[in-house]
Amino acid sequence: MIQDLVVYVAYIVYAIAVLMTFGTLLTWVERKQSAVMQDRIGANRAYVRLPFTQIKLIWLGLFHGIADGLKLMTKEDWRPKTYDWYAYAVAPWVCFVPVLLVFAVIPFGGLMVPAKLFPSLAGFFGDRAYPMQIARLDAGILIVFAFGGMTIIGAMLAGWSSYNKFSMLGALRAGSQMISYELVMGLTVLGLILIYGTVDLTTIVQEQSGTLLGFLPAWGVFHQPFAATLFMAAAIAENKRIPFDLPEAESELISGFYTEYSAMKMGLFMFAEFIEIAIIGALFTTLFLGGCNLPYMSDAGFAFPGGSVLPMSHGAVVVTQLVVFLAKVMLICSFQILIRWSLPRFRYDQVLKFAWKFMFPLALMNLVVTAVLAWMATSP
Amino acid sequence: MKPYPRKVYWNEPTMGWWERAYLFEILRGLGITSAVFLRNMWKWVTFRKGALTTYYPEETRWDYAPANRGKHVLTQRPDGRPQCVACNMCATVCPAKVIEIDAGFDPADAAHPKFPIRFEIDYSRCVFCGLCVEACPEDAIRMAKEVPGLPRYDRGQMWIGMEELLTWNPQKDVAKPYPTGGTRAEKRGSH
Numbered sequence: 001m002i003q004d005l006v007v008y009v010a011y012i013v014y015a016i017a018v019l020m021t022f023g024t025l026l027t028w029v030e031r032k033q034s035a036v037m038q039d040r041i042g043a044n045r046a047y048v049r050l051p052f053t054q055i056k057l058i059w060l061g062l063f064h065g066i067a068d069g070l071k072l073m074t075k076e077d078w079r080p081k082t083y084d085w086y087a088y089a090v091a092p093w094v095c096f097v098p099v100l101l102v103f104a105v106i107p108f109g110g111l112m113v114p115a116k117l118f119p120s121l122a123g124f125f126g127d128r129a130y131p132m133q134i135a136r137l138d139a140g141i142l143i144v145f146a147f148g149g150m151t152i153i154g155a156m157l158a159g160w161s162s163y164n165k166f167s168m169l170g171a172l173r174a175g176s177q178m179i180s181y182e183l184v185m186g187l188t189v190l191g192l193i194l195i196y197g198t199v200d201l202t203t204i205v206q207e208q209s210g211t212l213l214g215f216l217p218a219w220g221v222f223h224q225p226f227a228a229t230l231f232m233a234a235a236i237a238e239n240k241r242i243p244f245d246l247p248e249a250e251s252e253l254i255s256g257f258y259t260e261y262s263a264m265k266m267g268l269f270m271f272a273e274f275i276e277i278a279i280i281g282a283l284f285t286t287l288f289l290g291g292c293n294l295p296y297m298s299d300a301g302f303a304f305p306g307g308s309v310l311p312m313s314h315g316a317v318v319v320t321q322l323v324v325f326l327a328k329v330m331l332i333c334s335f336q337i338l339i340r341w342s343l344p345r346f347r348y349d350q351v352l353k354f355a356w357k358f359m360f361p362l363a364l365m366n367l368v369v370t371a372v373l374a375w376m377a378t379s380p
Numbered sequence: 381m382k383p384y385p386r387k388v389y390w391n392e393p394t395m396g397w398w399e400r401a402y403l404f405e406i407l408r409g410l411g412i413t414s415a416v417f418l419r420n421m422w423k424w425v426t427f428r429k430g431a432l433t434t435y436y437p438e439e440t441r442w443d444y445a446p447a448n449r450g451k452h453v454l455t456q457r458p459d460g461r462p463q464c465v466a467c468n469m470c471a472t473v474c475p476a477k478v479i480e481i482d483a484g485f486d487p488a489d490a491a492h493p494k495f496p497i498r499f500e501i502d503y504s505r506c507v508f509c510g511l512c513v514e515a516c517p518e519d520a521i522r523m524a525k526e527v528p529g530l531p532r533y534d535r536g537q538m539w540i541g542m543e544e545l546l547t548w549n550p551q552k553d554v555a556k557p558y559p560t561g562g563t564r565a566e567k568r569g570s571h
Contacts, residue, residue, distance in 0.1 A: 036424070037417045039432040229403065342413040343406065358402070 003125050007114060011134045015103050018326070022278035023271050024065040026333055030274075031064065033334060034341045072267035080163055080260045087161035092261065092268035095154030098147040099272050099279055105143045106282050107133040107202045109292050109321040110299060116314040131202050132292075132321070140201035141189055144283060145182070148238065151272070152178040155240075155247060158269075159257035170256025173348060174240065174247035180355035181237040181244075187363035188227040188234065191370040192220055192287055205291035209298065217295035220288035226366045228288045230359055235280040236336060237355070239273060243343040246351050281332035282325075289328050292321035437531040449510055449523035452501055454545040455553045462546055463520035463553050466496040470512035470521055478502040479512060496542060503528045504538040519553050 028043065035042025043061030050057065057063075082088050109132030114125040137143055152175060159171020193199055196207045204220075212218040221228045237244035248256035258269045285291060296304050297320070301312035312320070346354065399405050423430030434441055444450075455463045466483035482498040489495075512521050526549070532538050 033417065036420045036430060037413050039416070039420060039430075041431045041433050041435065044435065338410060338414055338417070342409050354402075 003114070003128055004130075007112075007128075007130050008134060011130075011132065015108070015134055016100070018108070019100060019103055019275050019278060022329070022333070023275040024069070026274045026277055026337075027065045027068060028062055029334065030337050030340075032061065033337050037338070037341055069267070072264050075263040077263040077265065082161055082163040082260075084161040084163075087157045088260075089265075091154050091158035091161060092258075092265045092272075093154070094157055095151050096268045096272040096275075098150035098154075099276050101147045102144050102279050103282065104134040105137055105140045105201055106279075106286050107131060107136075107205050107291055108282070108325050109133075109318060112318055113314060117318060132318075133202055136200075136202055138200055140204070141193065141199040141287075144201075145186060148185075149178075149182055151276070152182075154272075155257045158261065162257070162260035164260050166253045166255075166259045167257050170247045170249070170253045170259070173249075173253075174257055177240070177244065177246055177351055177355070178238055180352060181234045181359075184355060184359045184363050185231060185234040185238060187360070187367055188224075188231040189287065191224050191227045191367050194367075194370050194374045195220075195223055201286055201291075205286060205293065208290035209293045211295065217290060217293070219290040219293070224288070224366070224370065226362070227370075228284075230363050230366070231288065232284065232335075234355075234359065235284065236339060237351070239276045239280060239336075241273070241277075241336070242340040243346060244351055245345060246348050249345065249348075277333050277336055278329060280336065281329040284332050285325060285328040289332070292325040294320070294324050437529065440527060444525065444527070446525065448525050448527075449508060449513075450527040451524055451548070452512070452540075452545055453522045453524050453549050453551050454499065454542065455520055455522060455551045456546060458552065462496060462499070462542065463518050464496045464499060465492050465518055465520070466494045466499075467517065469515045469517065473511045473515040475509060475511065476505045476507045478505045499542040499545065500539050501545070502539050503530055504535045522551060524549050 031043040034040075043064040044058060046061060046063040046067040047056040047058045048063055049055065079085065079088070111129050112132050113127070113129045115122040115127060118125075155174040155178070156171045159167040159169075159174065162168075192204065196204050198204060198207075208217075208219050210218045212222050216222050240247050246256075247253075248258075253259070258266055261269065294302075296302050297317075299314075299317055301317065302310040304310075420430030457463055464481075466481050468481055468483070471477070471479040471481055478501055480498065480500045480502075481496050483494050484497040486493055486495055508523075510523055513523055528540060530538060
């Protein structure tokens, strides 16, 4: 049992480190990527001066995220005269914590056997094997949706308790928008559940190893390209980022439901948003891009279709899987930032019309077609 | 009564099924932006500059107009002293009131007994209108194409004094012939 504790504590530390790193790094990636997209240079001024020297490390502006964090932490924590200061204080955390919790059920690697990884500890670990996932729950996807749906409570609380018309309007918008898009998101994932016959994320990832039609990797995006597109759109709407950032809508609502927040409370909302980019990336990777799977790769190493085999040690496989997962997540994050800096904002009525009259029927159609195909494939 | 008929100057754009389907046009837009991204990124990773903007203080734009007038020059007499007679006309005409002159008295030079001890321009407030150049009766102040190296951490550091104004781009007033026969110092010595 103590072995389990050691492994899972290590997983939790890894997960938190990854999420925090993504949260800080993505602020930099967003700045730099948008700058390069717009023929600009981007963040390049914050520096760390080596003590007792005049050497200033700029590193392409990588320290701007740290500068932001320091600034937010040292700013005055201004509070509005609200009747419900408790809800006001707790709202950023209600937004922030569920975002972190979603990662608990996402598998970020394949199977790890500690005894093979560290031969000197073989006596301690025995022949235990752990899937690289903090909590392997049967209800994987359902947990994701349960926690994902909780962030809206934070947004509503913030808007309600700020005692401000703009916050209130932002919260109302956030509520209707997120509920609409959550529905679409659930429906798009149902198609995958039909195909794989499970809601357990580890099994879904395992099902995505191997190839489709002999050459395509058997990833969800090739099974359900339509659902993948809809899922991406709905996920960005869930995250309230720019084509769908109606709850914040600077030009109309100042900053929507967190207008009255300052200092690190406001920072928590921003941080939650950036971590959610990574979470969406991780979720999309898990459901549609085969998680930590590379094509032609199994737990023993690579086996190419030409018949050539490249065996790998267990340690190399584990590291490759971790890196592949992170690389895919980073790619999806970058894609989301590309969308955010390319598309203009919807109008509010357009957002809801888009959800209910466009994406919802499409998701239903996708589900029906998938159901019929799955039935035809299984029935004799 | 019918409303006043308005002239239609353009055709209202209508969306076909292609635009109505969102996805295709969105993909086209993403293609455009990612093409720009990849082009610029390729320039950066091959050690070229992939941006139109500049790292301002370290790097100035190459395309300043030839007629740009950004930094002042104090012209010199042949002996190297400022041509300025500290008449304060530039400081008076200056709309931003950025020129400060302290005048001194030199009885030895009968032609120009008044001269500037201190001549400073506050570039944090200068509007670069060029009125000082127009006002000067002695052609003692001119403006040149360069830009003053402005960025500082403190407004107080954005003053440029007589020393730099005389020396950063030394110009002599060639329009006014001066009697040759030695510098002023030599003359004074001969008295």
